Amino acid sequence: MARLQIDAVSKRFGADHAVREVSLDIADGEFLVLLGPSGCGKSTLLRMIAGLETPSSGRILVDGTDVTDEAPQRRDLAMVFQSYALYPHLTVAKNIGFPLRARRQPRARIAARVSEVAATLELSALLERRPAALSGGQRQRVALARAMVRDPGAFLMDEPLSNLDAKLRSATRAELIALHQRLGATFLYVTHDQVEAMTMATRIALLDAGRIEQVGTPEELYDRPRTAFVAGFLGSPPMNLFPAEVNWRDGSLRVQADGIDAALAITAESGAGTRVLAGIRPERLRIDATATAVRGRVTMVENLGSEELVHVTAGSVRLCVRAARPAGVQVGEDIGLRLDPGDIHLFDPDSGLRLTWQEPQDDTAGEEAAAVSDVA
Ligand SMILES: Nc1ncnc2c1ncn2[C@@H]1O[C@H](COP(=O)(O)OP(=O)(O)O)[C@@H](O)[C@H]1O
Ligand SMILES: [Mg+2]
Numbered sequence: 173m174a175r176l177q178i179d180a181v182s183k184r185f186g187a188d189h190a191v192r193e194v195s196l197d198i199a200d201g202e203f204l205v206l207l208g209p210s211g212c213g214k215s216t217l218l219r220m221i222a223g224l225e226t227p228s229s230g231r232i233l234v235d236g237t238d239v240t241d242e243a244p245q246r247r248d249l250a251m252v253f254q255s256y257a258l259y260p261h262l263t264v265a266k267n268i269g270f271p272l273r274a275r276r277q278p279r280a281r282i283a284a285r286v287s288e289v290a291a292t293l294e295l296s297a298l299l300e301r302r303p304a305a306l307s308g309g310q311r312q313r314v315a316l317a318r319a320m321v322r323d324p325g326a327f328l329m330d331e332p333l334s335n336l337d338a339k340l341r342s343a344t345r346a347e348l349i350a351l352h353q354r355l356g357a358t359f360l361y362v363t364h365d366q367v368e369a370m371t372m373a374t375r376i377a378l379l380d381a382g383r384i385e386q387v388g389t390p391e392e393l394y395d396r397p398r399t400a401f402v403a404g405f406l407g408s409p410p411m412n413l414f415p416a417e418v419n420w421r422d423g424s425l426r427v428q429a430d431g432i433d434a435a436l437a438i439t440a441e442s443g444a445g446t447r448v449l450a451g452i453r454p455e456r457l458r459i460d461a462t463a464t465a466v467r468g469r470v471t472m473v474e475n476l477g478s479e480e481l482v483h484v485t486a487g488s489v490r491l492c493v494r495a496a497r498p499a500g501v502q503v504g505e506d507i508g509l510r511l512d513p514g515d516i517h518l519f520d521p522d523s524g525l526r527l528t529w530q531e532p533q534d535d536t537a538g539e540e541a542a543a544v545s546d547v548a
Pocket of ligand 1: 185189190208209210211212213214215216217
């Protein structure tokens with residue numbers, strides 16, 4: 173069991189900043205996913221926690237103890253890599269038992285522990301095979317078993333599913349969730365795959381260019397993205413984002429762009445005449461012949477089997493609508509789109525920060541409040 177604290181950790185490679193002042197407090201037993209595009213610094217951050225890379229500045233604590241300068245084997249952590257890194261000449265049993273042999277544990281104890289862990293991961297029948305005679309999914313489980321054998325306080329995993337095909341990936345996701353519940357250990361899991369993050373994480377830390385954009389539950393990031401980057405990164409297809417203006421008309425605030433004029437759930441007069449970046453998720457736009465909020469023309473309809481993606485151009489704004497199939501519209505048709513005022517997200521077009529006029533100012537981050545007063 174382990175709590176992991178990352179305190180203002182940075183990593184430079186020459187002049188390049190791979191990780192910039194990242195702070196994270198990961199509670200014992202959490203399943204925290206580090207999510208972000210390729211090259212954003214996820215692996216570098218994980219490797220610093222594992223002790224495979226030294227931070228340029230900042231501290232790493234495991235259960236309150238500063239381990240920043242400790243060797244990897246002296247941190248109570250186990251790492252699982254994308255490549256599995258199994259020893260090809262050793263059997264599955266020897267691969268799994270390797271960390272215990274390296275620590276000179278008694279033979280009988282190693283055998284007992286290997287068979288216990290192998291049973292947990294359904295590897296008992298494969299113990300005498302070598303890695304070459306295993307499928308990708310089985311190799312991945314051996315790598316996990318080898319990490320589990322020491323009973324570490326935390327598991328650090330770097331894209332462990334990315335070499336598996338889609339079907340096996342989804343099965344293994346479910347297995348990892350079950351394993352996490354069974355072990356009750358801390359999982360720190362790196363991926364660029366938003367589906368893995370949304371389905372497995374108790375919390376997600378979304379990184380971009382070495383910086384944390386937002387930390388929160390999957391629901392918080394999806395429903396209340398702190399920045400336009402988060403809004404655009406989560407969701408498939410992604411949130412529609414377009415430049416707009418907030419204006420006062422007929423006693424209410426409206427978000428307006430060429431082809432769009434929709435009421436906002438805002439009562440305050442602040443913000444009128446303000447440039448914004450407006451966002452609306454494809455599944456929140458509803459096709460409605462009588463709707464006036466958005467008037468546009470259908471440019472393409474994509475059939476996904478269970479649903480359809482309808483591409484609409486409203487003035488100069490291009491929108492994607494996700495609708496049940498059949499959506500019942502034709503390319504070239506002029507249609508209306510309806511939306512709930514509460515489904516419109518507003519961001520500062522310069523800083524990208526969420527604007528929260530319409531929301532209660534509860535635990536809202538300081539930057540948000542500052543961003544509002546910037547433009548108000
Ligand atoms: N050993 C290294 N030397 C120089 N640059 C590196 C090294 N490792 C990573 N980088 C750079 O740091 C950045 C972050 O890399 P990485 O942590 O691997 O990203 P991710 O895992 O999110 O794809 C990238 O720009 C990468 O090129
Ligand atoms: Mg990586």
